[in-house]
Amino acid sequence: MFKTAKTKFLALGAAVLGSASLANAAISVAEDGKVSGSLDLAPFMTGAGAVVIALGAMWAMKKVISLLR
Numbered sequence: 001m002f003k004t005a006k007t008k009f010l011a012l013g014a015a016v017l018g019s020a021s022l023a024n025a026a027i028s029v030a031e032d033g034k035v036s037g038s039l040d041l042a043p044f045m046t047g048a049g050a051v052v053i054a055l056g057a058m059w060a061m062k063k064v065i066s067l068l069r
Contacts, residue, residue, distance in 0.1 A: 026038055026039075
């Protein structure tokens with residue numbers, strides 16, 4: 001799956017950014033297992049939305065190009 005150095009680097013970068021945002025979450029776990037704090041999902045949902053829109057745009061461009069051939 002990760003055959004080239006570029007894809008390995010991109011996967012590593014995504015993992016680092018993902019874990020960095022989790023580390024900054026204002027959540028704490030008590031000794032009895034209760035979770036307290038607040039988790040702001042807005043940055044994640046914005047990023048996920050951008051990815052979905054980009055994938056949709058790429059799919060649409062692929063269909064347009066196939067119609068022009």
